[in-house]
Amino acid sequence: MKKHNFSAGPCILPQEVLVKASEALINFDGLDLSLIEISHRSPNFVAVIEKARHLVLELLNLEGKGYQVLFLQGGASSQFLLSAYNLMKDQNGKAAYLNTGTWSSKAIKEAKLFGELAEVASSKDKNFNYIPKDYIIPSDVDYFHTTSNNTIYGTQMHSFPEFNGINVCDMSSDIFSRSLDFSKFDLIYAGAQKNMGPAGTTLVVVKESILGNTGRTIPSMLDYQVHIAKDSMFNTPPVFAVYTSMLTLEWLKDLGGIKAIEKINNQKAQLLYQEIDRNPLFTGVSATEDRSKMNATFTLNNESHSDLFDTIWEEAGINGLNGHRSVGGYRASMYNALTIESVEVLVNCMQELERKA
Numbered sequence: 001m002k003k004h005n006f007s008a009g010p011c012i013l014p015q016e017v018l019v020k021a022s023e024a025l026i027n028f029d030g031l032d033l034s035l036i037e038i039s040h041r042s043p044n045f046v047a048v049i050e051k052a053r054h055l056v057l058e059l060l061n062l063e064g065k066g067y068q069v070l071f072l073q074g075g076a077s078s079q080f081l082l083s084a085y086n087l088m089k090d091q092n093g094k095a096a097y098l099n100t101g102t103w104s105s106k107a108i109k110e111a112k113l114f115g116e117l118a119e120v121a122s123s124k125d126k127n128f129n130y131i132p133k134d135y136i137i138p139s140d141v142d143y144f145h146t147t148s149n150n151t152i153y154g155t156q157m158h159s160f161p162e163f164n165g166i167n168v169c170d171m172s173s174d175i176f177s178r179s180l181d182f183s184k185f186d187l188i189y190a191g192a193q194k195n196m197g198p199a200g201t202t203l204v205v206v207k208e209s210i211l212g213n214t215g216r217t218i219p220s221m222l223d224y225q226v227h228i229a230k231d232s233m234f235n236t237p238p239v240f241a242v243y244t245s246m247l248t249l250e251w252l253k254d255l256g257g258i259k260a261i262e263k264i265n266n267q268k269a270q271l272l273y274q275e276i277d278r279n280p281l282f283t284g285v286s287a288t289e290d291r292s293k294m295n296a297t298f299t300l301n302n303e304s305h306s307d308l309f310d311t312i313w314e315e316a317g318i319n320g321l322n323g324h325r326s327v328g329g330y331r332a333s334m335y336n337a338l339t340i341e342s343v344e345v346l347v348n349c350m351q352e353l354e355r356k357a
């Protein structure tokens with residue numbers, strides 16, 4: 001039986017997607033060839049990437065609003081620098097960043113190579129266990145950058161500040177998990193391997209009108225406009241990752257889209273946090289109002305219980321529950337494909353520990 005996979009990333013994908021993807025590895029589209037050994041310019045693959053692009057816009061409700069969808073490589077980590085390179089003015093470039101964790105900090109480090117940085121607020125003082133709320137975004141910046149969900153610390157932005165300029169968001173770990181007005185963002189990027197597909201491609205959704213205004217000469221591979229002009233085929237795209245992402249997006253659409261999955265994600269998060277709060281042996285790590293519905297972080301109040309707890313959840317068939325090294329404790333990642341039954345198994349393990357400890 002498949003394990004209950006709470007891995008933070010690469011993460012769980014729907015079983016039916018894995019079956020279809022594995023079939024395509026042997027015989028794609030009845031071609032008697034593998035998906036990964038045909039030309040990316042073949043009509044069969046072009047249809048895949050076009051469908052994936054269309055599904056992204058449809059699911060995010062961004063059709064006909066001037067957005068382009070790219071499937072790039074280099075992970076969300078490359079987007080830390082691409083976003084700055086493509087948006088920060090060559091002369092007197094300036095950007096504002098909200099620092100909510102490791103990934104934001106890395107984005108800030110890269111952007112500093114391109115211009116002046118205003119860190120509008122940071123939750124570093126409390127090991128990033130909350131989302132800063134009261135801060136001022138300077139009006140003269142080229143863009144404002146946020147991280148919607150902090151995968152490592154288990155916090156999530158449940159609201160976004162109104163900023164009249166260009167809004168950039170790293171949505172790697174909660175894209176397609178909840179309803180938002182995505183048209184409030186001008187540039188969204190996400191590594192596929194958290195909630196969309198396998199590692200190897202990075203989704204970029206960008207409003208075309210914000211590009212080409214920096215006065216910089218951008219190397220081709222780092223230039224969003226080059227990738228847009230070539231339909232993500234300026235160089236060979238990661239065909240397997242794009243195909244499997246397309247299958248996952250199709251799965252999500254069939255399920256009823258973001259509204260439907262959001263309901264399930266809310267139920268999963270509520271079930272687990274309820275137990276974290278009720279069970280006297282555990283404590284939640286992040287501030288209650290900023291808790292992430294994707295990654296729940298929690299610790300044992302008494303470290304001496306850890307061997308017993310680890311045995312209990314491992315025997316129950318749970319995978320990937322250990323916390324990130326910078327937080328410790330446990331982290332239950334509840335991405336779209338994780339079922340509520342898996343969360344019930346985890347809650348049962350926590351209750352079993354309470355009985356046995």
Ligand SMILES: *Cc1c(COP(=O)(O)O)cnc(C)c1O
Nearest residue numbers: 075076077103151170172173191
């Ligand atoms: C995992 C993660 C990243 C890094 O993604 P890579 O694709 O490994 O570069 C960036 N931002 C967030 C929020 C993440 O969760």
